[in-house]
Amino acid sequence: MPPERRAPRWASGVAIWVPAAIALALLVLPLVALIVRAPWGDITAVLGQTNVVQSLGLSIATAATSTAISLVLGVPLALALGRTRSWPVIPRRLLRALVTVPLVLPPVVGGVALLLLLGRRGLIGSLLDSAFGITIPFTTTAVVIAQVFVSMPFLVLAVEGALGASDRRVEIAAATLGARPLTILRRVTLPLIWPGLSAGALLCFTRALGEFGATVTFAGSFPGVTQTLPLATYLQMQTDPDAAIALALVLMAVSLVVLVSLRDRWIPGLSS
Amino acid sequence: MSGCRAARAASAALIAGIAALALAACSSPGPTSSSAPSSTADELSGTVTVFAAASLTEVFGEAEKIFEKQHPGVDVVISYGGSSALAEQILSGAPADVFAAASPATMTTVVDGGGAEGEPTVFATNTLEIAVPRGNPAGIEGLADLADPQRTIALCAPEVPCGAAAATVFQSAGLTAAPDTLEQDVKGVLTKVRLGEADAGLVYRTDVLSAGGDVTGMPFDEAADAVNDYPIALLADAPSPEAGQAFVDWVLSDAGQKLLKKAGFGAP
Numbered sequence: 001m002p003p004e005r006r007a008p009r010w011a012s013g014v015a016i017w018v019p020a021a022i023a024l025a026l027l028v029l030p031l032v033a034l035i036v037r038a039p040w041g042d043i044t045a046v047l048g049q050t051n052v053v054q055s056l057g058l059s060i061a062t063a064a065t066s067t068a069i070s071l072v073l074g075v076p077l078a079l080a081l082g083r084t085r086s087w088p089v090i091p092r093r094l095l096r097a098l099v100t101v102p103l104v105l106p107p108v109v110g111g112v113a114l115l116l117l118l119g120r121r122g123l124i125g126s127l128l129d130s131a132f133g134i135t136i137p138f139t140t141t142a143v144v145i146a147q148v149f150v151s152m153p154f155l156v157l158a159v160e161g162a163l164g165a166s167d168r169r170v171e172i173a174a175a176t177l178g179a180r181p182l183t184i185l186r187r188v189t190l191p192l193i194w195p196g197l198s199a200g201a202l203l204c205f206t207r208a209l210g211e212f213g214a215t216v217t218f219a220g221s222f223p224g225v226t227q228t229l230p231l232a233t234y235l236q237m238q239t240d241p242d243a244a245i246a247l248a249l250v251l252m253a254v255s256l257v258v259l260v261s262l263r264d265r266w267i268p269g270l271s272s
Numbered sequence: 273m274s275g276c277r278a279a280r281a282a283s284a285a286l287i288a289g290i291a292a293l294a295l296a297a298c299s300s301p302g303p304t305s306s307s308a309p310s311s312t313a314d315e316l317s318g319t320v321t322v323f324a325a326a327s328l329t330e331v332f333g334e335a336e337k338i339f340e341k342q343h344p345g346v347d348v349v350i351s352y353g354g355s356s357a358l359a360e361q362i363l364s365g366a367p368a369d370v371f372a373a374a375s376p377a378t379m380t381t382v383v384d385g386g387g388a389e390g391e392p393t394v395f396a397t398n399t400l401e402i403a404v405p406r407g408n409p410a411g412i413e414g415l416a417d418l419a420d421p422q423r424t425i426a427l428c429a430p431e432v433p434c435g436a437a438a439a440t441v442f443q444s445a446g447l448t449a450a451p452d453t454l455e456q457d458v459k460g461v462l463t464k465v466r467l468g469e470a471d472a473g474l475v476y477r478t479d480v481l482s483a484g485g486d487v488t489g490m491p492f493d494e495a496a497d498a499v500n501d502y503p504i505a506l507l508a509d510a511p512s513p514e515a516g517q518a519f520v521d522w523v524l525s526d527a528g529q530k531l532l533k534k535a536g537f538g539a540p
Contacts, residue, residue, distance in 0.1 A: 112463075120424075121468040137469045138424065138452045216460065220453025221429065227454075235456055238356045239431045 031252065038249055039242040046246040051223050051232060056250060059229040062140065063208035066147035067155075070204050074152045075197065078159035079189075096160075103153045110149055111217025118145065118218075142219035143226050147208035154207055155200040162196020163189075206255050317345030318512040320519050321367060323358040324350055325374035325502070326459065327398065330482050331535040332372070338531070339522050346515050354457060355379075355433070362387045362507060369516030372504040372523070374398070375433040379503040389513070392505035395523050397538035398476040399499055400437055401489040403465045408488060410471035415492050418472055419447040426464040426473035429454035434461070437498035438474045444497045462487065476500070478536040499538065 039046065046052065081099065084092045102110055118125040118136045128134040136142050170192065174184045190197070212230040219226040221235070229251050236244035324332050329352050336348040351358070351368070355378040362368055363385040371388070372395070373379040379392045404412045410423055418425050419442070427449060428435030435454065442449045452470070455461045461473040466486045480489030504523055510516045522528050529539065 112467075115467055115469060119467055119469050135424075137464075216456060217463070220426070220460075220464065221455060222451070222453050231456070235429050235431050238354065238429075238456075241360065 034245055034248060034252070038245050042242075043246050043249075046243045047250065051227075052229075052247060052250070054224050055227050055229045055232040056254070058140070058143075058224065058227065059209055059251075060254065062143045062147060062228060063205050063211075065144050066151055066208040067201055067205040069144065069148050070152040070155045071201060073148075074155040074200075074204075075159055077152075078156045078163060079185075081156070081160050082163040099153055099156050101153075102150050103157075107150055107211065107213030107215075108217050111146060111214035114142075114146060114149060114214065114218040118142075137218060138220045138222065138226060140219075140225055143215055143228060146214040146218045147211045150211055150214050151204040151207040154203040155197075158196045158200025158203060159193055162193035162200075165196075166192040202259060205258060209255060209258075210251065315345065316343045316515045316518055318515050319347045319349055320369050320512055320515045322348060322350045322370040322372065322516075322519060323362060323366070323368045324352050324372040325355045325358070326352050326457065327374050327476060327478060328352065328372055328502075331478075331532055331537070334531055334535075335523060335528060338527070339519055342522075343515070343518065346518075348519065356381075359387075365509070367509070367511050368507055369510035369512050370504065370519055371507055372502065374500065374502055376501050376503055377433070379505065382505070382507075387508055388505040389508045389510065390506065392503035393520075393524060394501045394540040395504045395528070396502040396532045397499050397540060398478055398502065398536075399491070399538060400434075400441060400474050400495040401477050401480050401491050402472055403462065403475045403480050403483075403487045403489055404472045405465055405468040405470075406486055406488060409468070412472045412490070414490070415441065415445050415447060415494060418442075418474070419450050421450040423450070423471040424469065425449070425451045426453050426455055426461045426470035427451040428458055428461055428474070429456060432457060433500060434458040434474070434476065437500055440498040441474070441492075441494040444494045476536075477538075481536040501540070502537070 077099070081096060084095060105113075115122060115137065117123050118128075120126065120129050120135050120137065125136060128136070136145065166189075171184050171188050174188045175181075179187070210230055211228070212234065215221075215226070215228060216231055216234075221227045221231045223232075227235075229247060233244050233247040233251065236247055322332065322336075332350050332352075336350055340346060340348055353361075355373040355375055358371065359373065359378045359382050362371055362382050371379070371382060373382075373392075376392075376394075379388070382388050383392065402412060402415065402418065404410070410417075412418075412423070417423060418427075427438050430436060430439050434457070438449065453464065455464070458475050458479055461470070462475050462479045462483055464470040465473045465475070466483055475487075475489075477489060477491075480487055504520055506513060506516050506520055523532075533539070
């Protein structure tokens with residue numbers, strides 16, 4: 001190719017760096033505004049309030065529980081999805097679409113759907129109530145269920161993507177060498193998809209930590225029981241925007257600490 | 273050094289990009305101000321942007337239709353939301369003509385921030401009622417049942433106006449409320465009652481009416497101690513002040529008041 005027809009070297013730099021800078025600004029500048037507007041003077045007073053400590057504790061505990069549940073249930077779901085490759089196209093795509101529905105559903109609608117299923121008059125909830133006297137809404141269990149509903153798809157898709165990208169011949173080789181299916185899963189498959197799995201788990205945790213709409217609809221909002229940090233933050237916004245900003249900063253700090261620390265430990269390949 | 277220069281160039285491009293975005297955002301309400309309303313009331317034209325409390329959704333929707341029929345040149349655009357969020361948006365420079373708030377306190381923040389033109393006028397009131405699901409399955413009889421921990425009760429959080437009103441009525445009744453959830457807004461309480469998840473909740477009379485037959489409302493005496501005033505005001509930076517004022521006048525007129533009464537609001 002003659003040199004004059006080739007774009008100058010700086011052009012490719014501009015083509016990447018300008019949109020990249022705009023993208024970064026779009027993601028980061030709102031947070032910068034939050035930090036600038038934060039009431040640094042009385043931030044310790046705001047953060048020392050018992051309801052803040054309470055809702056932060058509740059948020060971390062429920063998000064960790066939801067992530068654990070998502071791992072236990074979501075990884076097998078991803079493995080099962082991986083085995084549907086031999087299926088006809090339509091049921092296979094339908095199954096994958098069903099897994100992604102919670103991602104596109106507005107969380108408040110997800111919360112209503114959970115109420116209609118597990119609420120006191122819901123499809124399953126009414127049976128639970130009449131047979132065992134169990135009601136789920138307005139409990140911490142409801143918070144965890146709402147978080148699993150909205151965050152597990154992130155884990156499933158990440159693991160399924162990692163499975164699709166991994167070299168299945170290694171598994172076949174292990175099988176021909178006489179490894180049992182569970183051994184292959186533990187010694188070959190899981191190590192292969194480990195980066196996707198841990199990235200998915202992190203996404204799942206942070207999504208659960210920030211969950212608002214499904215939680216407030218399905219679980220309600222009561223301090224110490226169902227009022228997680230995002231709910232407390234939104235409520236503070238009504239009366240005391242400064243305190244709400246301080247709470248938002250706490251949520252951001254927790255997410256950042258989790259993302260930075262765990263990422264480096266679990267996924268050396270992805271950390272710089 | 274060159275990396276530093278590159279970064280500076282990138283940030284300059286970035287600022288230019290943001291400025292372009294900001295200009296685009298600013299120019300969008302342009303048609304509003306350019307098609308300025310003419311001086312005579314009969315020939316009003318332009319767009320009236322109304323920021324209204326969420327509880328006015330149904331009734332202002334009606335008002336919009338009637339007002340637009342009376343003034344064919346005017347397009348009424350209504351943005352509904354929580355009063356405090358709307359007040360925050362107005363003070364941040366949102367291009368609105370009229371603000372109708374669900375509480376005097378949020379209107380005061382706009383007036384104090386210099387956002388209102390003249391004094392706000394109270395155009396409606398709203399009273400709390402006990403809402404129970406259709407058929408009242410839990411047999412709720414009065415406010416005392418909402419202080420019973422055995423029942424599932426939904427109230428607004430004390431931070432929002434309906435929650436403050438609820439606290440007042442429980443105080444006048446000498447009761448301690450036993451809520452299972454403190455919702456972020458009154459529609460949250462209504463949803464929980466409507467779906468039968470809560471045995472009872474405190475909502476406004478207008479919310480009971482808006483839910484149709486799904487919930488039953490029970491008036492109670494102490495509600496008189498927490499009647500909520502709804503103020504309306506023309507805004508200081510209104511792009512269409514004349515058409516905006518005409519809308520305010522219509523809401524305060526007999527026709528407007530009749531519509532509000534039908535929706536369950538009380539007279540100011």
